[in-house]
Amino acid sequence: MDASPDLQRLLEQEKERMMVNEIVSKLTSECWDKCITGAPGSKFSSGETTCMTNCAQRFLDMTQIIARKLGSQ
Numbered sequence: 001m002d003a004s005p006d007l008q009r010l011l012e013q014e015k016e017r018m019m020v021n022e023i024v025s026k027l028t029s030e031c032w033d034k035c036i037t038g039a040p041g042s043k044f045s046s047g048e049t050t051c052m053t054n055c056a057q058r059f060l061d062m063t064q065i066i067a068r069k070l071g072s073q
Contacts, residue, residue: 026059027055027056027059027060030055030059031052031056031059035048036048
């Protein structure tokens with residue numbers, strides 16, 4: 001039995017939400033491990049902030065490149 005269009009759309013949205021959550025989790029873990037070397041204080045140092053920003057940007061850029069490559073196959 002085929003799922004209704006509404007159900008299919010809901011399943012696709014949920015799948016996308018799960019993918020975004022997975023990307024955010026991986027990005028947070030990777031960048032935190034790379035940029036935060038000591039015990040965090042009440043706020044990040046300027047070096048930590050810059051590192052986190054750059055790391056997140058590179059991660060998102062690579063994710064988009066990979067998604068485009070997979071989409072074009």
